[in-house]
Amino acid sequence: MITFENVTKRYHGDVVAVNELSFTAPTGKLTVLVGPSGCGKTTSLRMINRLVAPSSGTIRLGDEPTSRMDEALLRRRIGYVIQHAGLFPHRTIIDNVATTARLNGTPKKQARAIALELLERVGLSESFADRYPWQLSGGQQQRVGVARALASNPKFMLMDEPFSAVDPIVRTQLQDEFLRLQREMGKTIIMVTHDIDEALKLGDQVAVLRVGGELAQIATPQELLTKPADAFVANFVGRDRGYRFLGFVGANGRLAVKTEPTGRLGDAPEVARGATKDRWLLVTNERGEPLGWTEPASLQGPIRMGDLNLSGTLASADGSLRQLLDAALSSPSRRGVVVDDKGQLMGSIGVADLVALLDGSEDPAAPVKGVDHAV
Numbered sequence: 001m002i003t004f005e006n007v008t009k010r011y012h013g014d015v016v017a018v019n020e021l022s023f024t025a026p027t028g029k030l031t032v033l034v035g036p037s038g039c040g041k042t043t044s045l046r047m048i049n050r051l052v053a054p055s056s057g058t059i060r061l062g063d064e065p066t067s068r069m070d071e072a073l074l075r076r077r078i079g080y081v082i083q084h085a086g087l088f089p090h091r092t093i094i095d096n097v098a099t100t101a102r103l104n105g106t107p108k109k110q111a112r113a114i115a116l117e118l119l120e121r122v123g124l125s126e127s128f129a130d131r132y133p134w135q136l137s138g139g140q141q142q143r144v145g146v147a148r149a150l151a152s153n154p155k156f157m158l159m160d161e162p163f164s165a166v167d168p169i170v171r172t173q174l175q176d177e178f179l180r181l182q183r184e185m186g187k188t189i190i191m192v193t194h195d196i197d198e199a200l201k202l203g204d205q206v207a208v209l210r211v212g213g214e215l216a217q218i219a220t221p222q223e224l225l226t227k228p229a230d231a232f233v234a235n236f237v238g239r240d241r242g243y244r245f246l247g248f249v250g251a252n253g254r255l256a257v258k259t260e261p262t263g264r265l266g267d268a269p270e271v272a273r274g275a276t277k278d279r280w281l282l283v284t285n286e287r288g289e290p291l292g293w294t295e296p297a298s299l300q301g302p303i304r305m306g307d308l309n310l311s312g313t314l315a316s317a318d319g320s321l322r323q324l325l326d327a328a329l330s331s332p333s334r335r336g337v338v339v340d341d342k343g344q345l346m347g348s349i350g351v352a353d354l355v356a357l358l359d360g361s362e363d364p365a366a367p368v369k370g371v372d373h374a375v
């Protein structure tokens with residue numbers, strides 16, 4: 001647990017960067033600090049490992065005030081990941097990661113073994129070990145930054161805009177991988193971002209700060225979306241709040257997955273037409289993985305890849321209502337394709353069924369009867 005008790009930071013006696021900030025970052029959870037530029041996020045983070053000294057107030061790691069700890073030891077107890085990874089440019093990747101373990105007194109050989117294992121955990125193969133940071137992409141450097149912070153196996157981690165220096169696709173990938181890693185590790189993390197979407201996606205709880213370094217609200221992502229404390233938070237959380245909230249709600253067994261007729265590549269037009277009465281036919285491969293939709297009536301010959309409409313997204317059986325709705329809306333048939341954890345077709349759910357559920361005309365508590373699958 002990391003606790004802020006009435007923490008204030010004034011720079012040069014007058015700029016109030018952080019004002020009477022109090023909150024708790026619970027053990028094993030990821031707390032995100034978010035807010036507009038200059039609201040004191042980085043200052044708050046850097047006060048935890050004493051790169052910045054608070055003007056007043058107390059920060060505790062567990063029960064212990066950080067002010068009473070030895071500065072070097074304190075920093076070794078906390079993993080720190082910063083924007084652009086902040087790697088040592090003249091050291092190889094493996095040495096960058098092994099440094100923290102070495103500082104903690106681990107023998108060289110063992111530190112290298114730990115570093116190699118960590119690189120693999122963040123998705124980098126051994127072939128990166130002897131390269132230099134400049135020989136890696138931004139996303140790869142960020143991974144090394146995370147591996148380096150993990151090298152001393154700290155209970156606490158501070159992350160300052162760790163995924164911001166990369167393009168949106170790599171960013172999503174890094175976020176997903178990090179979430180997976182955190183589920184295994186269960187570290188106590190405080191992360192700073194200015195991106196509310198990132199905050200809502202990653203945070204177990206999200207603290208919204210306003211300029212002047214005051215806490216506007218601290219809550220779970222769901223609460224921020226549904227019960228913003230004031231107009232500033234509502235505005236900051238942004239548009240699409242209703243739709244984005246669906247990202248946190250599962251169907252919880254309230255939706256029947258209907259059997260979806262399928263065709264295969266190479267099927268003759270008459271076979272495809274015989275397979276369904278609907279305008280659209282779903283095409284799968286031999287493993288039952290959906291490939292796309294085709295219109296049997298307009299086929300000129302056996303189904304080819306070029307005949308497929310690929311617009312539909314896939315929803316997983318345990319996916320959110322947002323994912324299910326997106327799958328249905330993006331599909332030309334308006335039936336969202338649902339797959340199991342192996343990516344194989346389970347069936348489909350129509351827009352109307354989803355809307356009925358959202359509308360409340362489906363009884364949320366009622367089990368779905370007479371179907372093979374429900375999500």
Ligand SMILES: Nc1ncnc2c1ncn2[C@@H]1O[C@H](COP(=O)(O)OP(=O)(O)OP(=O)(O)O)[C@@H](O)[C@H]1O
Pocket residue numbers: 011012015016017035036037038039040041042043044194
């Ligand atoms: N070393 C410093 N000396 C004086 N003022 C500072 C110093 N560092 C930060 N500040 C001021 O303190 C306030 C908070 O800065 P901080 O960097 O913590 O904000 P932030 O929320 O992390 O901003 P951003 O999202 O733009 O990185 C700002 O007004 C900033 O100008």
